[in-house]
């Protein structure tokens with residue numbers, strides 16, 4: 001099992017060239033959506049949404065907003081990981097309603113933690129909250145990359161894009177969202193020379209400190 005996981009983590013790489021004719025199965029797509037939703041987030045608040053793009057015209061249009069990276073048009077699906085534009089008391093209230101309905105927890109039990117979170121987020125600056133939400137998006141990215149590796153889905157995580165251009169073009173602002181990260185998924189093109197390259201890593205002995 002351990003060696004199988006490591007084998008897959010070696011198999012995966014940041015795909016630079018996707019096979020444009022390949023389309024991810026509905027089953028694999030559903031797996032990625034579920035994995036995104038199952039991502040652990042701080043307090044469980046999930047201030048995230050994922051836009052899944054398969055429309056060729058939209059993908060093509062996004063190339064110029066992604067530093068010319070062709071992966072966004074050649075991939076099967078482009079996932080745009082977004083955070084909420086604002087995390088306010090109403091959002092926190094919605095989370096606790098979900099807890100109450102899902103677990104049948106009495107309001108009285110939840111109230112102290114709910115009030116703590118409302119007061120805590122109210123005391124933070126919008127910049128702090130934006131950064132905190134973005135961190136949650138990165139957890140989702142890591143989760144998705146691992147699931148992709150285990151399922152032999154090729155992927156390229158992408159930070160090199162213009163978030164404000166994405167927000168405008170995809171009408172994200174109107175949806176109360178802001179883009180944070182992009183993930184292109186599909187199948188590697190056989191001509192992608194990066195697929196066969198050795199992994200460049202600092203080495204376990206260098207990055208792990210045991211006390």
Ligand SMILES: Cc1cc2nc3c(=O)[nH]c(=O)nc-3n(C[C@H](O)[C@H](O)[C@H](O)COP(=O)(O)O)c2cc1C
Pocket residue numbers: 012013014015016069156157158159160161199
């Ligand atoms: C948050 C994040 C953003 C990245 N942005 C890009 C990107 O915009 N374009 C790209 O080709 N690769 C991007 N990468 C891929 C990294 O360069 C790559 O993961 C790293 O060099 C390690 O190589 P490997 O993933 O092939 O093992 C990104 C990776 C991460 C984790």
